Amino acid sequence: MSRHSTPIVQELRDSGLRVTAPRHAVLEWLIEHPHATVEQVHQGVSERIGTISKQAVYDVLSACVNVDLVRQIKPAGHPARFERRTGDNHHHLVCRGCGSIADTDCRVGTTPCLTPEHSHGFDIDEAEVVFWGLCTDCQADTENAMDILS
Numbered sequence: 001m002s003r004h005s006t007p008i009v010q011e012l013r014d015s016g017l018r019v020t021a022p023r024h025a026v027l028e029w030l031i032e033h034p035h036a037t038v039e040q041v042h043q044g045v046s047e048r049i050g051t052i053s054k055q056a057v058y059d060v061l062s063a064c065v066n067v068d069l070v071r072q073i074k075p076a077g078h079p080a081r082f083e084r085r086t087g088d089n090h091h092h093l094v095c096r097g098c099g100s101i102a103d104t105d106c107r108v109g110t111t112p113c114l115t116p117e118h119s120h121g122f123d124i125d126e127a128e129v130v131f132w133g134l135c136t137d138c139q140a141d142t143e144n145a146m147d148i149l150s
Helices: 007-014 021-032 038-049 054-066 136-149
Strands: 071-073 081-083 090-095 101-105 130-133
Touching (some): 021 054, 038 054, 054 071
Parallel strands (some): 090 130
Antiparallel strands (some): 090 101
């Protein structure tokens, strides 16, 4: 399929953004690599289309976040991450060991899935939840280290 007829091209047009090779490459790369950092996006896109500045990647991500083609998440103590999954009510699991991130759907299903005790007059439309713990690989590493010590 030619790049001129892809769903990404239509998404960019529908969002009012000009279709450019960097925008197309960033959006395409993020489909296959969710929760990527700017550095990871820059490296991956550079391998696909050749030279692209990190600033250009920042600009593409910013423009795409502004029109809801990309979601930015900022887990505490970690660099910002970017994903294509937008417009739904999902949350994230973050590993304290290796920093890996996984999506988890909201159990409630409707937005916002949490309601604060007092809204202070805010019209709340979203709740961002981050679950922290150890992924299965880090759990296994911890168990292996404990076995070695005992």
